[in-house]
Amino acid sequence: MASSNKLKIFNDPIYGFIRIPNTLIFDLIGHPYFQRLRRISQMGLSYLVYPGAHHTRFHHALGSMFLMQKAIQALRFKGVELNKEEEDGLLAAILLHDIGHGPFSHAMEHSIVNNISHEDISLKFMEELNDYFNGSLTVAIAIFTGNHPKKFLNQLVSSQLDMDRLDYLKRDSFYTGVAEGNTNAERLITMLNVVDGNLVVEEKGIYSVEKFLLARRFMYWQVYLHKTGIVAEQLLINILRRARFLIGEGSTIKASSTLQYFLENNIQKENFGDNVLRLFSKLDDVDIMSAIKEWQEHEDIVLSKLCKMIINRRLLHIKIKKEPIDISKMQNRMEKVKKEYKLTDKEVSYFVFSGKIENKAYNKENQNINILRKNGKITDVAKLSDHLSLDALSKTVTKYYICYPKEAV
Template identity: 40%
Template sequence: MTQPTGKLTEEKVFKDPVHRYIHVRDKLIWDLIGTSEFQRLRRIRQLGTTYLTFHGAEHSRFNHSLGVYEIVRRIVDDVFRGRAEWNEEERMLVLCAALLHDLGHGPFSHSFEKVFHLDHEDFTRAIILGDTEVNKVLSKVGKDFPKNVAEVIAKTYPNKQVVSLISSQIDADRMDYLQRDAYYTGVSYGHFDMERILRVMRPREDQVVIKQSGMHAVEDYIMSRYQMYWQVYFHPVTRSAEVILTKILHRAKQLHQEYYTFKQEPTHFYSIFEDELSLKDYLKLDESVILFYFQAWQEESDPVLSDLCNRFMNRNLFKYVEFHPTNEQMMKLMELTSLFKKAGIDPDYYLVVDSSSDLPYDFYRPGEEEERLPIHLLKTNGDLRELSRESEIVDAISGKRRTDHKLYFPLDLLENMSSKKAVKKKILELLHIHK
């Protein structure tokens, strides 16, 4: 009988469209994959509502987690092994952290978190440290092992070199999701030469660095990330679906607080609505559960909940116009809000400003809320040089935050208004829609 930290008698292999094969040789990893908490990730999409924009984006957090594990396995087994700066004793720790880094994600991930003020990282920690199957598997290694895994994921583990493999500006997490998301959405932006990057990675005392000869592969990676954010992750149609999703959840919570009688009682939501969400209740939530309620709530007597659910389930999304939060535009938004009320359309649910923002690369700025470890190049003489000091391409986008604002609204409701034609005309004029 092999020990939990021992090798499997026979290697297990997952076929994967991005990495071709994902290799599992350690019993500990195989046991973690088999836990109910990890299997739950099969029922949570990696890209939330993006499947309503790019129809192939049906891949799951399960796919991605295996991919991150495989990249880290290749780094520590093929690139770092035998190098003086790498401690082989950290191998299982970093492999487990790579596999479990997204364990706490909820259905539709960030949209769900935003509505209910949750943090998936808190739940990842709770699953690893709580009374769970994952914790039982990890605890077989040692009493402190679950805590160490949680610290690596939380970026508080003392060995920053280990942390940087999972979370930095060039980590296994980003390298997997860029390629995987590009593959499943069918776009070309997320492709870069990962094989080259892995070959030029080197361990250093407190970080992972890149040999100078690999700079152009890293430039390509950073530009791929930049393009993926603006062409895929911040796609305005995906954001329209997210707006509707969040408004459904807000509406359901409001109706519950007003003692509305649901035809389909929101049983799975009670503990969230009452701010008493336990880990056990959280783990029962996945996207199949959420979609069951959205399907059922199309028949509710509340017109707002019914309409929003119908829109989400049948992809009748909100339209959008560019919005810039200047004084003039904010005055226009106030006027639109008043006109929506006159038209009998609740602006709280049907007139929404959504903003997306990204910082593609930044160098180290101590003391900031989110300190970013920079990418360092290892020069031939052994010196380290921060990437943007060597690369004109990276220097051009370093520290530059780009933000995009859109105003979302239901054009079909406005166009179908048979009464209040003057109000309708004024709204469409303000939205620059001329009929």
């Protein structure tokens, strides 16, 4: 293999120049498993709402690694002990934390495979890459799984104030144009410290934490749980569900060989072996979109209609309410759509359905964001904050939705 300069830089629209810190990171980025992230959208079908939201998991992984470099510098400056092995482990863990995402990120997490999360698949990728790189990711895997004796290392990768969240809020805010989601990640990182092996934020950074939590709440309601995005995501899930059903009935469904495999087989945690992992590594947004373009001309009216809705952005109508959806109203709409589209009872469920969405910006019961006060005491941010709404952010807000074709009702 031809040699190349392994200390390259990426020009990122959020942070400017991102430097590759070592040859292991360079080689990980160059591996086909990681390059696949260029073809996995960060925000699923949110570009149907926010046209600029075409950034990828590749962008996000590099940005998270950049913030981790800043966090390592900030903690070392304050005397926190971090050796070279732990530094490399942190950088590799955050770089690979999302490598297990399937097509369109969260939208299809339980459609391609069943009962296995993207975190589980990320771990499988990391274990295989560890074999490939002769054990170089052993520390990274210990950090990623929370098995490293220094707990703050895992908290930098996965907690309520980790480098993952700091990057995706700032990045998604930038690409959607939703300014309310923008956070001062650099200041928050500067305020980090470690006490008794756990990550804390110094008291003078409390207002930055409040802003971060509020930004997260705004982004969930305005972007991640936007009603049009919800409809598009559910249509995508229904398309895959219908394709699986038709294959089970003996119909011919054209798709890439990789997608075909996952449609024809029920892949779960128990049978997700090395061969399945390698097939999964070849699956990305391109497989799904090319299939949807093909299926819009399928003879099955349900599959055809669903695909055309996505391709032409003629989505279902959605209503969001504070109370559960009235069953009689739901059945009334189903009857009208059945008659209009000439569908069976089973078929109409692809076009008329309900569900719920939840938003909880801060979890007081798990991995608290702790503030290091000037007197040396550690206090949960929700107790210390004088912001009236911060305690409310720790309560789960649930809303209910119903989707249906407006022209048929």
